[in-house]
Amino acid sequence: MSRVPWEHRWRGAVRLELRGAFVARVLRDLHAEGVPLYDVRVGDDRCSLRIALGDFRALVAACRRHKVRLRAVERIGLPFAARRLRQRKVMWVGPVLFLCVLACLSSIIWQVDVSGTDDEDLVREVVAAARENGLYVGAWRWNLPEVEVLQARMLDHLPSLVWIGVQLHGAKAQLEVLPKIPAQPPAPAAPQDIVAAKPGTVLKVFATRGDVVVRPGQTVQPGQVLISGRLGDSGVAVAADGKVYAEVWYRSQVALPLSVVQQAWTGASVRRVYLRFGAWALHVWGWKQADYPRQVTVSDERDLRVFGLRLPVGWQSDEIREVEPRRFALTESAARKEALRLAALDVRARAGADARVLGQTVLQTQVEHGKLYETVLTRVEEDIGTAAPLPAAAGGPGRTAG
Structure with a gap:
């Protein structure tokens, strides 16, 4: 079976089966009218073919003239898909609801990171000052003040800083600080x-x-x-x-x-996939039990991005590997x-x-x-x-x- 061209997928096409004694006359009339036919397969008293949706009326008229029956085998293309979606309106609820949930979740601050200092006490002070000014995990982005106003307010609460910068990347807030250099x-x-x-x-x-x-x-x-x-x-x-x-x-x-004894991977493993929503993880795939005497877990976390915007939804893949002690000399x-x-x-x-x-x-x-x-x-x-x-x-x- 030949590949369906993009024109048929976009404008629509129909795969048909013709039956009757005068199938050959129908094909001759369509050829005379200049109607293009695809994937034509002719038998004794039957024929299968694919025709563009716009030429379907000409085919029906030729079949009526020669008393040839036709049956639609497959409907191809966007017009038929749109028709099925209009008939099944409930199918729209899922995608629309999913987009609404994503829009809602992406409007919430899920992560607050502080960079520019290794002092844990100063990091806690910066996070506390951000919370006092409305920036914390779970805050709505539209409730936050302007970035310049937020930076000025936080700097008033933190006299040990020379400068503080606030950047909002989707659901993540990045706070970059510049501490004052202590006097010599x-x-x-x-x-x-x-x-x-x-x-x-x-x-x-x-x-x-x-x-x-x-x-x-x-x-x-x-x-x-x-x-x-x-x-x-x-x-x-x-x-x-x-x-x-x-x-x-x-x-x-x-x-x-x-000679030392180390844990080596035997090759046996079980993979589990989770859908993460912030700090929560929902187990969606991989239910096999990992009944290994010794095992280690290797995790891989990936965030979902739309047009470069990081969403608070991501995938987490955990691979549970069986290990056994092996001696290395x-x-x-x-x-x-x-x-x-x-x-x-x-x-x-x-x-x-x-x-x-x-x-x-x-x-x-x-x-x-x-x-x-x-x-x-x-x-x-x-x-x-x-x-x-x-x-x-x-x-x-x-x-x-x-």
Whole structure:
């Protein structure tokens, strides 16, 4: 059967079956009148064909002239679909009701997000200020004030902010804030030294106040003065300040199993689909029970969008996967690389995030009872300076800079 052209789908067409002794005469008359016929199949005393809806009257007249009976097999196209819809008015209720519900739900704020700060206390203050001014989950969009008015009112309630922006994307409200930069603490006024907090070899010294008393390459011990708060021969006492970067050594003990047991997916799974309305989810498909001894759930959420507008309705697909414990073995070389990585993580946790790893040396390694034991020496560059009160001068209290 040939493909129905778009013209027939748009203007309508009819698939017919003709019966009678003079079917051939009917086809000859239609051909003489220039009526196009499609999918013509001729038998002994019958014929099947497709004809455009506009040429149907000519076919009926030819059948009457030659006393040929006809029967409609299929009605194709938009005119017949529109006629069926007019006859079944109840079918319009569902789509119209669905569109009304979507319009209603899209007019409600379903989500309020705050960006621009990681301070949870400030986020709670911003959300509370938005609620006081009518912006909260469940609020109607048409009841909200103008965006400029809302921003100004919220900024009056939040003196810790420099600026706040409100953007409404469908059912989502995005609040972008810019907190005030806290004032820099004043430089310490009390005289002080910068001393070593831990042993190390000095690499670089950056002094903003005070006299540097160490040099690069010098090994220092805890408590040793690095930047003095007494200025030269004058003995004027100031609050020394600066950074002293030194090479510091850390020793780490690492124990790593050569074989580990992890949960692996067996390939069996059950999928369930939910229709989400805000925070509610309606189970619509996938009813098979997941009777697995061990299982994990992988979720995928997708929002519905119409012309780029995000609707408060979406799909949620949960895949429940069966897992089983499986043993994975590590080669000794891979285990040693992993041990070095773990040692570096341990050192960064002890030295601080600003520390920079310079190198690592394995002091001792041993494989025993299915585990790799290593002792790793890690060299890092870090600021070892810390403030310490300035000791009193030998001849009496030092003079303080005015």
